Amino acid sequence: MLEPAFEADVVVVGAGVAGLSAAHRLTRAGVRTAVLEAAPCAGGRMSTEKVDGFRLDRIGQLLTMPAAPSAAHPDLRLTPGLGALALRAFAPGVLLHGDGRLRHAGAPPGGGSAMGALNAMRALTSAPRRPSLPGLPGVPRSRSHAPGTRTGVPRPRTGAPLGGPVDQARLNAALARIAATPVDRLLSRPDLPAAQALAARGLPARTVDGFLRPLLAALLCDPELTTSSRCADLALRAFAGGRLCVPEGGAETLPELLAGALPPDTVRTGVRVTSVSTTSVTTAEHGEFRCRAVLLATGARSAAELLPGLRVPGFHPVTVVHHTTDEPPGTGAALLLDADRGGPVAHTAVISAVDPGRAPAGRALITSTVLGPPPPDLDTAVRAHLARLYGTSTTRWETLAVHHTAEAVPAMPPPHDLRRPVRLLAGLYVCGDHRDVSTVQGALHSGQRASAAILADLGAAGSMHQADPAPASRTAPPPAEPAPAAPAEPAAA
Template sequence: MDTNGAVDVAVVGAGAAGLACALDLAAAGRRVRLLEASDGVGGRMRTDLRDGFRLDRGFQVFNTSYPQVRRRLDLRPLRLRPFTPGFLLAGPAGHRRVADPLRRPDLAGDLLTGRTVPPRDAAALAALTVRDALLPAALLRHGRDVPAAVALRAAGVSRTTVDGVLRPFLSGVFLEDGLATSSRVLHLYWRSLVRGTLALPAAGIGAVPRALATLLPPGTLELDARAAEVHRDGVVLADGREVAARCVVVATEAAAAAALLPGLPVPETRSVTTFYHVAERSPLAEPTLLVDAAGRLLNSVVLSEVVPGCAPRGLSLVSTSVLGTTAEEGPVRARLAELYSCDTSDWHPLAAYRIPGALPAMPAPHPLTRTARWAPGRYVCGDHRATGSVQGALASGARAAREVLADLATGPDRRGPGR
């Protein structure tokens, strides 16, 4: 390739990590080309329009407390619609509510009276919550790393509450039902849960990456530009075109990154299927997450109660997630009838999103961040290099930008491989 007219950096993939990386490189004055294989930005954070319904590609929530989010975005244009703080646990005893007594004391009766968890466990959870909310994040990141189940028991929470209340809820967060996820990841998530608000943009989760993309310099982003090969001098696209660049950052999901960067380790991932149903009447007239205590489903929510504009007037949109990618719609709808205590036979199945690599697995011990350096002039970033969250993806992209800038400043001979 002729590198005389090259950009400084080509970034492959316009998900959250690639957008953050490109934005930081451009802000530092570098010439950047952001290459996206699909017809829009966002990666897994996309929203589809179908028959008047707005469908996120899998169940999504947006946490306002993430530092990278607060640094990069003005949240007001997103018109965020909040979920109820807490969740409803659906089981043989009906619905038991787990609510934040500080934010919603009117909903905390089940928790404060011991109907949801025994008073001793409530006190242990309160102490854990205060600790995670008030300690500096750096201390949480460098604490002893054990499986989440071990950490919760060590915090004084009984096995009954861990297995019967926390495991069903956290299975939907980490997409694994063994609570093997790193305790460092657990504590950082709990901190973000307490300090922020879980919400959805009025236009769907895809509004978040679109807002980031509007901050790019004109001409930076190229859609429908699939990378076929990466080497030290740039990127070869699937249509044969060449993008010359001094450095290349691969910001795709892990398997696609490994195809472009041979030898890159591909971590184990967690899979999920999200079903969308249309109901003529809302089965739960509040914007609250419903959690299956038995674990047959992960969770369900009437999205049109959270964001009324996601469904045509007079109809309700229900989102339900299940571990793995093999679940069938019929048994899921039958289970929803039990959880919502209503007839679901007339619910219309609208869509099913089967997502094989929805999150990276994060078992203890888990490194919360990894270097972006892979080989001279080649870098990699994404949530698989950090934590499985919007914060992790954005932070990984930011780290890649910092390392690229440092290496460009010292010259190509100083760029070394990293693992």
């Protein structure tokens, strides 16, 4: 028998981070909220599989946090329920594999300040020719490393991924400048495909191809860099001003904290919503839920199935491969990128060195990400590529899991509206990373924008973010979405 209809002020469909973020804002304002999730647990794409003591992320998008420990990311700091979130940081910058060698890049000297980077440029341009570069602690010399170099890092030569010391100092200065550039100035630039915009920035081609392309591919999950250059600039700004990191314990920790901090019985899992209106949702298991407003916080495709006419973007597929070994590579907690694009792996890391709790004692967990369609013989191709990247044999590595997500990250081609409307009608709203920027922070920000619009329409207490303009009619059917427009305000990168 169906349970009696549940009464709520707002029903949120979907318990991903966007819907949970909105639910927190609503419940704190005294709005009775029910979150309905079809899956057995909350989290959406931010899920973590447990295998023999390992914690394996299905997608594992990278987060960024400011270099100053006291300055948490605004959406992480302001979202209720995330006060206990612990972030594990990668080593500063990234480790690049190119031309058969490993290079450490992207960590400007002088604390990341523009003056520090410019001073480094002056020092490098006045130094003797062919100096050896400082290596990354813990990086062993691979078989391809030339003898006579310090810490296994080769001297710069023609064709090296980052060029000589002057090119690297220019890169550090450029990163320092973009970290100090106001967001509104970045968003005032012409919106082009990221690859096209990079080619016009005046940096040497070897710097663009050897560092910026692989870095942005990792941050945006877009190997061809078709993403909006404005979104790419926001990603570079976040990287240049902080550290790459992951949630301690796995990606699912973030939605678990959000769900656990809501009032009891707010989140109901295993409930499939079959239809929505401005005053109710119908579920397969429990009949009708009556309410005053409905917020769709599902993925873009699921939202369009419930509301035909909503735009469904393209998607970037992501495949994550997890290996374990008792003899970890010596790259430490660095994120390793392939500057040569010589195989299927876009980036990889000994993730247990970043977050030791993801692997049992005595075992190393290596997590590698393949962007785009995976090759036919995925495991063989990935092992061969990892052997070149890490400079060690991978034949004895054990494959723990392979997670392929065809619609992992919504595409953001230009022109991309960073503030797609979250209010369709008074009483019907939508949020998610497909309404903002395709990042975890973007999903959180979208949920807070949607909750602000709901509170404004319900006449509840004010909210953090300015609500979208109120619609003229509540009873008209949801309209087809207009073409994307230039963003009115910056969203969190």
